[in-house]
Amino acid sequence: MYPTAAGESVDPERFFVTIGGMHALQIAVRMVAGAGDEVILPTPAWPNFRGAFVIAGATPIELPMTLAGRVGKLRWQLDMERLGAAIGPRTRAIVVNTPANPTGWTATLDELTEILGLARRQGLWIIADEIYGRVVFGGERAPSFRDVMEPGDRILFVQTLSKNWSMTGWRIGWLEAPPELGPVIENLVQYSTSGVPVFAQRAAIAALDEGEAFFAHQLSRIRQGRDIICDGLGAIDRVRFARPDGAFYLFCSIDGEEDTRSLALKLVDEAGIGLAPGSAFGAGGEGFLRICFARKAEDMAEATRRLVAWLAR
Ligand SMILES: Cc1ncc(COP(=O)(O)O)c(C=O)c1O
Structure with missing residues (x-):
């Protein structure tokens, strides 16, 4: 043991x-x-x-x-x-x-x-x-x-x-x-x-033995990312989501936007932000978008600003 x-x-x-x-x-x-x-x-x-x-x-x-x-x-x-x-x-x-x-x-x-x-x-x-x-x-x-x-x-x-x-x-x-x-x-x-x-196994041992400070830094960045996107989208009545308790994704629906595949493509072209359409995740995912918030705070703030501005048009 x-x-x-x-x-x-x-x-x-x-x-x-x-x-x-x-x-x-x-x-x-x-x-x-x-x-x-x-x-x-x-x-x-x-x-x-x-x-x-x-x-x-x-x-x-x-x-x-x-x-x-x-x-x-x-x-x-x-x-x-x-x-x-x-x-x-x-x-x-x-x-x-x-x-x-x-x-x-x-x-x-x-x-x-x-x-x-x-x-x-x-x-x-x-x-x-x-x-x-x-x-x-x-x-x-x-x-x-x-x-x-x-x-x-x-x-x-x-x-x-x-x-x-x-x-x-x-x-x-x-x-x-x-x-x-x-x-x-x-x-x-x-x-x-x-x-x-073997080199990957050695890297994994190093991460497990010495990676705690890195993990703590990652987690604080992820938490900041979550707060930025949740606060930004939480202020918009049209957007529905459960504030995530874990992992680093926000899964949200937007009233009036059923076809989130087309929406995701539009957001790439018109707002320069990449979100995954919910239909990729199987039954129950249609009508949703997945936003990854494992990003640094400046990027999350900019992405949130662009998304909120696009939705307000
Ligand atoms: C839920 C879940 N399981 C497993 C994995 C697999 O990760 P990897 O094959 O990179 O170790 C992922 C990666 O996105 C995931 O989201």
Whole structure:
């Protein structure tokens, strides 16, 4: 067992180094679902989840989340009854991305406990993507399945160095899984990439050992970015969004703008700002735009100014 900075003990046999979070996801998918299987995917969701299941021959069953609550207190909601009802004889796993790309939804401990209970009763795997778990704006970290799981629970954690340490281009991450799956995971790594370059592994160790000051700087920049965009758009009645609790995206809708793909293209041409159309994130994303606020404050302030000015025309 290794002690972590947070004082927990972790078994090194649970960790498998991968070429970024995407490779960890690929391996997780290979282990739980294949042709003819179904996987439940709450949406709006990072499009690569869907892609990873489709290329494995499995069918993602999208479960649209909804933006509910009163103005100023809106929150994305995962309907547990609908989640239960979406489980069928072919279902093999549930994907839980918290904090979420693109909505910023951050599951509460109660929500995680409920999802885990459902997965246990139904014999399902959970693919837990908690890569933004430390990018939160209240508290040290987001609630995690690690807080509620017991030995033997079927949970595969996707992780990466890409976000906390801005190492996307280094392509390094890890999969955390029950150690008895080790031989299978090692084969899947062997037959896909045959391993992870040593220099990237050394860089990851340096980031993990010495990257705290950098991470703290990143987080304060992300928090500033969030406040700038939320304050700017919060002042416009036409714009609806849940103030993100975690990750670095704002997912908003604008009254009177249904076709956000065309809108995103117009905003590139006419305001010089790049936003992602919500339809890219699956069911429930139509009519929304995703704004990434992991930018320095001056850039966020300028982008917010341009967006607000464009909307006011
Ligand atoms: C939710 C989520 N999971 C995983 C990843 C994968 O990151 P990478 O493959 O760069 O490690 C991303 C990247 O955007 C993401 O948003």
